[in-house]
Structure formats: C-alpha cells, structure tokens
Amino acid sequence: MLISEQKPMEEILGYLNGDRSVFLLGCDGCAQASHTGGPEEVREMQGRLEAAGKTVTGSTVLDFLCERAQVKLGLVPFAGQVAAADSVLVMSCGVGIQAAAASIDKPVHPACNTLSLGGSRGEWQGSERCMECGDCVLEWTGGICPLTACTKSLLNGQCGGAKNGKCEFQPDLRDCGWHLIYERLRKLNRLQLLRDAPINIKQYSRMQPPKEIRNTPRWSLDVRA
Ligand code: SF4
Numbered sequence: 692m693l694i695s696e697q698k699p700m701e702e703i704l705g706y707l708n709g710d711r712s713v714f715l716l717g718c719d720g721c722a723q724a725s726h727t728g729g730p731e732e733v734r735e736m737q738g739r740l741e742a743a744g745k746t747v748t749g750s751t752v753l754d755f756l757c758e759r760a761q762v763k764l765g766l767v768p769f770a771g772q773v774a775a776a777d778s779v780l781v782m783s784c785g786v787g788i789q790a791a792a793a794s795i796d797k798p799v800h801p802a803c804n805t806l807s808l809g810g811s812r813g814e815w816q817g818s819e820r821c822m823e824c825g826d827c828v829l830e831w832t833g834g835i836c837p838l839t840a841c842t843k844s845l846l847n848g849q850c851g852g853a854k855n856g857k858c859e860f861q862p863d864l865r866d867c868g869w870h871l872i873y874e875r876l877r878k879l880n881r882l883q884l885l886r887d888a889p890i891n892i893k894q895y896s897r898m899q900p901p902k903e904i905r906n907t908p909r910w911s912l913d914v915r916a
C-alpha cells in the first residue's frame with residue numbers, strides 16, 4: 692500500500708500550461724484508497740480542468756497502475772481518446788505514474804505526491820521505483836524517478852561517470868538513470884524541461900512520514916482517514 696496526496700491545483704495547471712487537451716488516468720488500488728485517484732476524484736478533476744478551459748478527451752480508472760502490463764492492456768479501449776489528447780494526467784502513486792509514462796508515447800504529468808510510510812518502498816517488477824519522497828518530480832524527468840533510477844539519487848543530471856549509457860556502479864547490470872531520463876525527454880521532444888526545472892527541485896523534509904499517520908504504534912500500517 693502506498694499513500695498519496697493530490698498536488699495543489701495550481702501546480703497541476705502549471706504542468707498543463709501548454710496543453711489544450713488531456714486524458715485522465717486514475718488507479719483503483721492505493722490511489723482510490725487514498726482518495727486521490729479513484730473514480731470520484733477523477734470525475735472531480737475533470738470538472739476542475741474543464742472549468743480551467745481544458746478539454747478532457749476521456750478518462751479511465753484502472754486496477755493497480757503499478758503493474759505496467761495491466762496499464763498497457765487497460766488503455767487499449769481508450770487508444771483513440773489518449774491519441775486525441777496533448778498529454779495524460781496520472782492520478783496515482785509514483786510507481787503508477789512511471790508505469791503509465793513507460794506505456795504511453797506522449798507527455799505524462801503527475802497529479803500526486805507519494806507520501807512516506809517511513810520504510811516501505813514502491814516496487815515494480817522486483818526493483819524499487821519510488822522512494823515516497825512526498826514531492827514528486829516526475830514532471831521534469833520524463834516520468835522516470837531520478838531518486839530510484841540513479842544510483843546516487845542525483846536530481847541535477849548525470850554525474851559524469853556513465854559510459855555507453857551504463858552507470859559507473861555495476862555497468863554490467865545498471866543503466867544510467869540520467870541517460871534514460873535524457874533519452875525519454877529527447878524522444879518526447881521535451882529536453883527543454885531539463886533547462887526549465889526549478890532550481891529548488893525538491894523539499895527533502897517531505898521524506899519524513901506525515902505526523903498524522905504515525906500516531907499509533909502500528910502507524911506504518913495505518914492509512915490516513
Ligand atoms: S519523485 Fe520518485 S520518489 Fe518522489 S514521489 Fe515521484 S516517483 Fe516517488
């Protein structure tokens with residue numbers, strides 16, 4: 692279980708600034724339980740976006756966006772609506788946003804921050820994909836998390852040790868996370884994001900679990916009411 696919160700609407704609208712139309716993708720797993728990306732929240736988001744002048748080409752809420760194969764399959768009936776949109780807004784944890792970004796050949800925007808539970812981690816196919824940092828930066832990195840994809844969790848680009856796209860640490864096993872980010876942004880024609888990203892890109896204080904979920908001895912298993 693990963694818990695999430697919706698990003699402020701101004702931040703989401705900032706991400707969508709250059710887009711006239713958007714497809715909404717929610718998650719019927721943890722995001723539904725967190726009240727951040729279930730059917731009701733997706734309907735509310737559609738209303739807010741339309742009030743802000745955006746065209747919503749369609750929406751769906753899939754079971755467990757963190758499973759990439761399921762995302763690909765689940766989006767097949769909506770291919771036309773996704774194709775008609777300038778971008779896709781994903782209302783889920785960081786793992787789901789990354790699974791969607793890896794499955795859709797157009798810009799994917801994060802609508803949520805994944806909050807820390809103080810130890811558990813979001814995983815995908817056996818590898819860590821989200822450190823629950825509470826201040827998701829996937830908007831600026833092509834939907835690939837630099838905290839988990841880069842061995843050093845660098846936020847400001849490649850360290851200089853990569854060779855042929857491989858990380859200087861375990862080059863036989865690991866791709867360089869920042870090489871993957873660069874290639875993803877290049878493919879999407881969005882390399883300008885590497886220049887536009889805010890200098891103060893993250894609030895590390897948000898990696899602490901929120902107080903309200905650690906007020907019982909079993910806090911790490913609790914979900915906020
Ligand atoms: S930036 Fe990475 S660690 Fe932070 S919420 Fe997004 S996916 Fe998770």
Ligand code: SF4
Pocket residue numbers: 840841842843844845848849850851852853854857858859860866867868869870
């Ligand atoms: S080589 Fe790439 S993935 Fe490895 S530490 Fe440097 S920037 Fe990070």
